[in-house]
Amino acid sequence: MNRLRYAFYPGCTAHASARDYTRSTYATFQALGIELEEVPDWCCCGSTAVSNVDPLLGMALCARNLALAESTGLDLAVTCNACYANLAPTLEAYREERRVRDRLQRVLDAVDRHLEGEIAVKHGVHILTRDLGLPRVEEHVRRPLDGLKVVPYYGCLLSRPRNPYEDPENPTSLDELLCVLGAEVLPFERKTKCCGGSFMNTKEEVALRLTFEILEEARERGAHVIVAACPLCQLNLDAYRAKLRARFGTYHDTPVLYFTQVVGLALGLDRNDLAIGQSFVPADRVLGLR
Amino acid sequence: MVVAIEPVVTQRELLPEEIRNPYFPAEVEDISGQSVWACMQCGTCSGSCQFAEQMDYTPRRIMEMVRTGLREQVLASKAIWYCASCYSCTVRCPRGIQVTRVMMTLKSLALRAGYVNPREDAPAFYDSFLRVLRMFGRVHEPTLVAAYALRTRPTRVLGMMPMALGLVRRGRMAPLPDRTRSLGEVRRLMEAVERVRTSESAGAREVGVRAQSEPRATGQEVVVR
Ligand code: SF4
Ligand code: SF4
Numbered sequence: 001m002n003r004l005r006y007a008f009y010p011g012c013t014a015h016a017s018a019r020d021y022t023r024s025t026y027a028t029f030q031a032l033g034i035e036l037e038e039v040p041d042w043c044c045c046g047s048t049a050v051s052n053v054d055p056l057l058g059m060a061l062c063a064r065n066l067a068l069a070e071s072t073g074l075d076l077a078v079t080c081n082a083c084y085a086n087l088a089p090t091l092e093a094y095r096e097e098r099r100v101r102d103r104l105q106r107v108l109d110a111v112d113r114h115l116e117g118e119i120a121v122k123h124g125v126h127i128l129t130r131d132l133g134l135p136r137v138e139e140h141v142r143r144p145l146d147g148l149k150v151v152p153y154y155g156c157l158l159s160r161p162r163n164p165y166e167d168p169e170n171p172t173s174l175d176e177l178l179c180v181l182g183a184e185v186l187p188f189e190r191k192t193k194c195c196g197g198s199f200m201n202t203k204e205e206v207a208l209r210l211t212f213e214i215l216e217e218a219r220e221r222g223a224h225v226i227v228a229a230c231p232l233c234q235l236n237l238d239a240y241r242a243k244l245r246a247r248f249g250t251y252h253d254t255p256v257l258y259f260t261q262v263v264g265l266a267l268g269l270d271r272n273d274l275a276i277g278q279s280f281v282p283a284d285r286v287l288g289l290r
Numbered sequence: 291m292v293v294a295i296e297p298v299v300t301q302r303e304l305l306p307e308e309i310r311n312p313y314f315p316a317e318v319e320d321i322s323g324q325s326v327w328a329c330m331q332c333g334t335c336s337g338s339c340q341f342a343e344q345m346d347y348t349p350r351r352i353m354e355m356v357r358t359g360l361r362e363q364v365l366a367s368k369a370i371w372y373c374a375s376c377y378s379c380t381v382r383c384p385r386g387i388q389v390t391r392v393m394m395t396l397k398s399l400a401l402r403a404g405y406v407n408p409r410e411d412a413p414a415f416y417d418s419f420l421r422v423l424r425m426f427g428r429v430h431e432p433t434l435v436a437a438y439a440l441r442t443r444p445t446r447v448l449g450m451m452p453m454a455l456g457l458v459r460r461g462r463m464a465p466l467p468d469r470t471r472s473l474g475e476v477r478r479l480m481e482a483v484e485r486v487r488t489s490e491s492a493g494a495r496e497v498g499v500r501a502q503s504e505p506r507a508t509g510q511e512v513v514v515r
Contacts, residue, residue: 012429015468017457043427043470048375049419052397055321057483064479085377097323103486110482111475160377161388168381194340194376201438202411203372206344239453278460 004131006077006122007069008036009087011231012044013080018231020275021258025079025124027273028264032132032140036077039069045086048198059100060107062090066121067113079124079260081230085157088121092162123158125229125259126165129173134180142268144182148286150262151188151223152178153214155233159192168192174229174259181266186221190214197236211236212244215252224286226256234258238280255283302358309510310359318356322395328385329353335379335389345369347514349379349389354514356392363511365405370396371412414441424477427470432463 014022029036042065044050051058066087069076078084093100095117108115122130128137152174159171166173171192178185195214196207214237218226228234238256245251256279264274265287276283302310315326329350336348347355347369355364364370373393380388397416400406406413418438422429432454439446457463470476 012468013431015428015464016430016432017463019464020460020462041471043476044423044429046423047419047429049416050423052375052394053401053413053416053420054398054483055391055394056487057480060479060483061476064476093323100323103490106486107479107482110485111479156374156376156378161380161390168377194374194378196340196374198374199412201435202415203344206341206372210340239456242452275461278462280456280460 003033003035004127005035005037005074006127007039007072007074008077009039009042009045009065009069009083011078011080011083012047013231013235017235020278021079021231021234021260024258024260024264024274024276027269028260028267029124029127031264031267031269032128032137034127034132037072037074039065039072039076042068045083047082047086051086056103056107058086059090059093059104062087063094063104063108063115064111064113066091066094066117066119067108067115070115070119075120075122077122077124077127079229080232081123081155081157082232084121084123085161088163089161091117091119091121123163123229125158125173125177126163128263129177130165134176137177137263138180141181141266143266145178145262145266146182148183149186149222149224150178150183150227151186151218151221151225152191152227152259153188153195153229153233153237153256154191155228155230156192156194158229174227177259178227178262181263183262183266186223188217188221188223190217195233195236197232200236200240207236208240208244208247211240212248212250215244215254216250218254219252223254225262225283226254227259227262228256229259231258234279241281253281255279255281255286257283305358305512309362309512311361312359314359314361314364315357317361317399318392318395321398322388322391324387324389324392326353326356326387326392328387329357330385332384334382334384338378338382339373340376340378341372341374344372349373349393351514352396353387353389353392355512356396358512358514360512360514362405364396365400365403366407368407368410370400371407371410373397411438411442414438417441422467424480426467427473427476428468430464430467432457432465433467 046058046061154171159166159168175185196210199207234256261274333350336342336350339349342348346367375390377390380390415438422434435450
C-alpha cells in the first residue's frame, strides 16, 4: 500500500496554546506511516468568531487555505474541530451553492488564488479510522491500553454540522479507535454536548456550568482519561479546574488527552515525543495504572 | 354559486411599518442561504439548544420574528449572542434549515447595523478577534484575550494571567504571536470581501431591497409566541 500523504492544516492554536497537540500529531502519524506536509503559509480559518461577525469573510479565509492546500495536490488533514467545521462546509458550499462559489471566486481572484474544489478535507480521527483503517492501526499497537477506562469527547464540531463518516447525533469513530487500542471505552452521554468553550471569555458562568457537567459525567462513569479530538475542547476541559472547584466545590482530577497522545501511547511511543506532561491536569498517575 | 374568497391577511401583515420591516426576511435569507419560510415552528431547535434558557427569545421565536420582520427587536436581542454555534439545532431541524447560519447572519447584521448591546461582551470579543487576525494573519490566544480585556474590563487581564502562565510554563504556548508571511495577501482578501459585499448591497438597492443600516429605535416590542 502506498504511504498516505496529506497537506496538513495545523490551525492557529497549534502554534499557540496547543503545541503539545501538534507534536503528538506528527509523532503518532509518522509512526503509523502517514506523512503530513504543512500547508505553505496558511492563515487563520476564522474559527466560529469570524463566521459570526462576517460569514462571507469566514468562508473567504477558508477558501484561501483550501486553495493553498489544493495546490499541493494532496488531500487536506485537519486536527482542530473548529477548523474542520469551517473548512469542510465552506468547500461543500463552494461546490454546491452557485452564489457562494461566485462570491468566493471574486475574492480569490483579488489575491490571485484559484480553487477548483476537488480537494477532500478530513479530520485526523477519520484519517486513522477510515483512510488508514482500524485493522492497520491495530497492527501497530505495541502496548495495548489494557485496563484504561476512557470516555471519548467529540464535542460539537466533529460530527456537526455534517461529517460523511459520522452520525451527527451519535458519532462512533473515536470509540472504535480507542477500542482497537485495547482501552475500555465507557458510554458517554455528553460526548457531543457543547462544553461552552467559546463562551469562556464572554459568558463564563454559562461556560463553566457546561464544562462542569461534562467532567462530572466522566467522573461518575469512572473514566481514567477523557479523550479529545480538538485543541479547543482539550484546553477548555483541562485548564479551568481550579475555577470549577471554586464555583461548584468539586475538584475533578480526570486528565484530558488528545487522541493522538492516546494512540501514540498504545503504539509504544515515548511520553516526551507525545508531549504527555504538558496538560494542566497531570496524566501520569492514571497512565501508571496500567 | 359564487363564493367570494377573502384574501388571507395574517397578523404579521397588520403590523405597522415602523415595527415591521418587510424586507428583513429576504435580507436574512440572502446572507444565510437559508429559507426562513420553510420553518414550521415545531420548536425542535429550541428544544435542542443548550442555551435556550439564557435567551430572551428561543431560536424558534427568533425564526418567527425574522419572518414577521421584527428587524430591530431581533438584532437588539440577547438571544443571538447566546448562540454558541454548536449546530445542535441544525442537525435536527426537520425542515433542513441551518438555524446556526441564520443566527450567524443575525449577529453579523446586528454588528453592522450598530445594534450592539452594551451588556454583551461577545461582540467585543469577536471584534478583537478580527483585529488580531488583521495584525498577524493568525490568531494568538494571549494577544486576543489581552486585546479583548483592554476593550472591556482591563482587570480581566489579571484573571487570565494564571492560565497564560500555566500554558507557557508547560511549554504549550509560544509566548510571541506567530504570523502569516503573506500578511498583505490576507489584508487584500479582507478588502476584497468588503468590495464584494458593497457591490452587492448597491445592486440590491437597485432592485428595491431597502438597505436599512440605521437603527430606528422605535422601542416598540411585538410579542411573538
Ligand atoms: S427546528 Fe426548524 S422547522 Fe422547527 S422551529 Fe426550528 S427552524 Fe423551524
Ligand atoms: S447553534 Fe446556536 S441556536 Fe443552535 S442549538 Fe447551538 S447554540 Fe442553540
